[in-house]
Amino acid sequence: MKKLGFIVEMKDCKDAADLRRWVDLAQQQGIDGVELLFNSKCGVDFSLDKIKPAFENTPVEPAACGLWWLNTISPDPDERAAVRRTMLEFLDMAEAIGCRMAFFNTGEYDPEDPDKNIAEFKKEYLYYKDIADKKGIKLACYLGHGGNFVNSRGILDKLLKEVPEFNIKLDPVGIMRNMKDDPYEIMKRYANRIAHFHAKDIFRYGDDGWEIEPIVGMGQLKWNVMLGMLWNVGYDGYIIIEPHGDVWAEPENRWKHIVLAKRHLEQYMIR
Numbered sequence: 001m002k003k004l005g006f007i008v009e010m011k012d013c014k015d016a017a018d019l020r021r022w023v024d025l026a027q028q029q030g031i032d033g034v035e036l037l038f039n040s041k042c043g044v045d046f047s048l049d050k051i052k053p054a055f056e057n058t059p060v061e062p063a064a065c066g067l068w069w070l071n072t073i074s075p076d077p078d079e080r081a082a083v084r085r086t087m088l089e090f091l092d093m094a095e096a097i098g099c100r101m102a103f104f105n106t107g108e109y110d111p112e113d114p115d116k117n118i119a120e121f122k123k124e125y126l127y128y129k130d131i132a133d134k135k136g137i138k139l140a141c142y143l144g145h146g147g148n149f150v151n152s153r154g155i156l157d158k159l160l161k162e163v164p165e166f167n168i169k170l171d172p173v174g175i176m177r178n179m180k181d182d183p184y185e186i187m188k189r190y191a192n193r194i195a196h197f198h199a200k201d202i203f204r205y206g207d208d209g210w211e212i213e214p215i216v217g218m219g220q221l222k223w224n225v226m227l228g229m230l231w232n233v234g235y236d237g238y239i240i241i242e243p244h245g246d247v248w249a250e251p252e253n254r255w256k257h258i259v260l261a262k263r264h265l266e267q268y269m270i271r
Contacts, residue, residue: 002032002269002270002271003032003033003063003237003238003239003271004031004032004033004238004239004240004241004262004265004266004269004271005026005031005032005033005034005035005063005064005238005239005240005241006022006026006031006034006035006240006241006242006243006258006261007034007035007037007066007198007240007241007242007243008022008034008035008036008037009037009039010036010037010038010039010044010045011038011039011042011043012251013050015050016049016050016051016052016053016054017054019034019036019050019051019054020053020054022034023054023055023058023060024058025255025258026060027058027059027060029258029259029262030262030271031060031258031262032059032060032061032063032238032271033060033061033062033063033064033238034060034061034062034063035062035063035064035065035066035238035240036051036062036064036065036066036099037065037066037068038065038066038067038068038090039068039069040067040068040069040070040086041069044067044086044090046089046090046092046093048093048096048097051093051097052096052097055097055098061098061099062094062097062098062099063099063101063238063240064099064101064102064103064196064238064240065090065093065094065097065099065101065102065103066102066103066104066169067086067087067090067102067103067104068104068105068142068145069105069147070083070086070087070104070105070107071083071107071108071147072087072104072105072106072107072121072124072125073106073107073108073109073117073120073121073124073149074107074109075109075110080124083107084127087104087128088131090102090104091128091131091132091135091137094135094137095135095136095137099137100136100137100138101137101138101140101195101196101237101238102132102137102138102139102140103139103140103141103142103169103195103196104139104141104142105141105142105145105147105148106121106125106141106142106148106149106150107121107124107147107148107149108147108148108149109121109149111149114149114154114155114158115158117149117155118149118155118158118159118162118163119162121149121159121163122162122163125139125141125163125165125166126163126165129165138167138195139167139195140167140168140169140194140195140196141166141167141168141169142169142171142174143156143168143169143170143171143174143175143178143179144174144175144177144178144179145174145178146178148178151178151179152179152181153179153181153185153186153189156186156190160190160193166193167193167194167195167196168190168193168194168195168196169194169195169196169197169198170183170186170187170194170196170197170198171197171198171200171242172187172200172221172226173200173201173202173213173221173244174198176202177202183221183226184222184225184226184229187226187229187230188229191229191230191232191233191235192233194230194233194235194237195237196237196238196240197230197235197237197238197239197240198240198242199216199223199239199240199241199242199261199265200213200216200241200242200243200244200245201213201214201215201216201217201218201219201220201221202214202219202220202221203218203219203220204220212245212246212247213244213245213246213247213248214245214248215248215256215257215260215261215264216241216257216260216261216264216265217260217261217263217264217265218260218264223264223265223268224268227239227265227268227269228268231268239265239269241257241258241261241262241265243257243258243261
């Protein structure tokens, strides 16, 4: 486990120069890669003219490409067909820029029927996996976010049995917030199924629901334990810093979060 990266929200990058500024920050800080996160609610632009030049003449690589807020298993055939077109464009772009990790959300067919969701998802996931495999891209999926049927440990258990090819993109705060579960328990059970890992932190205090999302290493999460669990199963993917929350998601503050989180995480990595 030796690769460290951070997220760039592509909705905030208007052109290659905007993206290049983040790539340059990564190089200056000795960070290996930059993850490109596309939000379909804001519209997506997979233009290679915007993306590819930002990685030229630099050791920094595209660590991953993420695409979320697409209903991969929509019951509406027109919507599902449109999602397929977007997903294929997304995978073509990832291949063209030399990215080897792509992740997306599972979607939801029927919120009241986990078995139907799994059956529909299996068809779509295996379709995309076949394409991704031919491109040399590993696939993974979010857990628990809105519009995503994998919102409990029981559903995840069943999904992994029905679709053994399924890979997890794990965010420990997302497990706490969206699945209402214990990230250490999820990692204990499924660490060997994690293909991509996001690092963000949380601090909760009192009985009134108060919480903040501080810089990684300044909250409650035990990064030595979580990275130790990943080490234990031979995880060889990226650890991706995710500036998040009211303070650190702001564009003018993201770089501070990245710099300080890197100082904390790299003590547990051989790079």
